[in-house]
Amino acid sequence: MGMASDHEKLRAYHSAAALGDAVWRSVLGWPSFARWTVGKQLTRAADSVAANIAEGASRHHGPDRRRFYTVARGSLAETEHWIARAGTRGLPVPELATNELGRMLNGLINSPVPR
Numbered sequence: 001m002g003m004a005s006d007h008e009k010l011r012a013y014h015s016a017a018a019l020g021d022a023v024w025r026s027v028l029g030w031p032s033f034a035r036w037t038v039g040k041q042l043t044r045a046a047d048s049v050a051a052n053i054a055e056g057a058s059r060h061h062g063p064d065r066r067r068f069y070t071v072a073r074g075s076l077a078e079t080e081h082w083i084a085r086a087g088t089r090g091l092p093v094p095e096l097a098t099n100e101l102g103r104m105l106n107g108l109i110n111s112p113v114p115r
Contacts, residue, residue: 007057012104016050016072019079019101022094023047030091038091042082048075049101056108066109073105 007013023046027039049072056068076098086093 005054005058007054010053010057010108012072012101012108013050013053013057015097015101015104016053016076019096019098020047020050022096023079023083026092026094034086034089034091038082038086038089042079042086045075045078045082048072049079053105053108069105069108073102073109076102076105 020043023043027035027043030039052068052072052075056065056072059065059068080098083093083096083098
């Protein structure tokens with residue numbers, strides 16, 4: 001294997017990937033209707049966080065990187081929304097440190113040379 005991709009060097013990426021995996025494992029245990037409604041939305045939002053970090057890290061132009069990191073932060077907010085909805089509806093959701101991931105994303109977005 002070659003060198004690690006740019007996104008694999010970022011703590012935010014690893015945290016976001018772990019978030020997506022935790023959501024996936026949790027949603028798999030939900031009843032069918034919940035999986036196909038809330039679960040599908042939650043899983044897509046959670047997976048989008050890491051995907052946008054990966055895409056942003058591959059961009060060589062700072063504003064492009066920042067845009068993808070900003071989209072990742074929006075996907076994190078959507079993930080938090082769906083986690084709250086699932087919890088209110090009595091569905092088991094993983095305990096997730098989304099605040100820390102949000103701070104990491106803010107750091108990437110506000111970095112003078114976004115990485």
